[in-house]
Amino acid sequence: MDFTSERHLDDGVLERAFTLGEIPGILWTPGAASASAPVPLILLGHPPLGLRTMYPRLVARARRCVADGFAAATIELPGSGERPARPALDQARADLRRAVRAGEPVTEEIIDALVLPLVDEAVPEARAALDTLLALPRIGGPVGYSGGVISVGVRLAAVEPRIVAACLFAGSFVPRATFEEARRVTIPLHVLLQWDDEHNDRQASLDLFDAFASAEKSLHAHMGGHTGVPHSAGEAAAQFFTRHLKEGRTETAA
């Protein structure tokens, strides 16, 4: 892991860009003035639009994580941003756009081609990033995942034991394989759904939520379209991570 730049944000957050092999990433940690005990880590997922495009939203989420006593980190997805293009992924995106423009159904084949190769590549990369990040001083476990591409979050939640809680955003296409993997997820989940999301199949999101095997899972549906997640939803997600990563609390009935 090579740190390539470092700056202090105005709220005392230390932001460091890094590369892990050829994968760029960003790490946000409490500044030097903070207590030096290791803090839990939240891995921030994002859609495949490139870290540069996603930066304003990512840094806002990261600031909140650090304010709550966590470290936050994110890495570039395969084929996104400045990483080498994946022609097969680009082809799948072109097929998707063509189908949507033509008013045709988005077939399972298109969704599988769009999502599954991304998951197959992104999940091992995220796990390798955890190996490195958790070896840094002042970053401890446990790890939370706060999601972008939901199939990546589901696979990580199913296979990565260091991730003990996940906040998933039901806002992207879901391959059939993801439903099968959801049945193997048992960690606490906080699932966000934009009820009138123009890019999302609401019923698929509800079915996916139903499929998770987690004893503790909750679904939070809001109005406002794909990017209209309200401020209060961010608050609730932050409280979810505090309960599970810092207080180790299991939910009890009120």
Place this chain on the structure above:
Amino acid sequence: MDFTSERHLDDGVLERAFTLGEIPGILWTPGAASASAPVPLILLGHPPLGLRTMYPRLVARARRCVADGFAAATIELPGSGERPARPALDQARADLRRAVRAGEPVTEEIIDALVLPLVDEAVPEARAALDTLLALPRIGGPVGYSGGVISVGVRLAAVEPRIVAACLFAGSFVPRATFEEARRVTIPLHVLLQWDDEHNDRQASLDLFDAFASAEKSLHAHMGGHTGVPHSAGEAAAQFFTRHLKEGRTETAA
């Protein structure tokens, strides 16, 4: 309105039983040591099991309301507790139990007979109670409704302009008429759904949520059966009322 008893709870909450005509009720307000500015009111709904049976849950909800700077009040439902029996309601409940025990479908006729007369009687009573409660010193507007029987909450949200925000519990049978009334509801809503509620039709709850015309509505689904609403869900509902009754905030995207 006659106050029939009064006691101070250990957290400084003043609890007063009252009768409004023949309707018993309970009012919880900040104790004398608190600031004397008028506080908003939250009307606590409950299932038709009688105030005495519901008291432990009601007082817990009321304590939280008062701690957050609200007054809370509840009145007995028609035909419940010590109020005169409603033979038609008792008959509808018997029909419901018989259908459920026999494994037969709960028909629209049974649901209408069970719920609609209750709504027709309970809603004007709740509105009359608001007239009286809001005339008390130290209780001001606006009013929130925190729900028991969802059809009562929907009707109140649709017709009572003093109620500016409602937290509804999707945990009871929903007559077709309630879906029609839902389309007239425009106030901010926070809807709770127990995902695996043995007493609830999940799809009907989702359809009802979809029907509300409110620009700001959110659905929060949790695991745990009918009475297993987790502690965090109570926190989120309390924050919803603080936003809408005290801060007058409309939600903005995060």
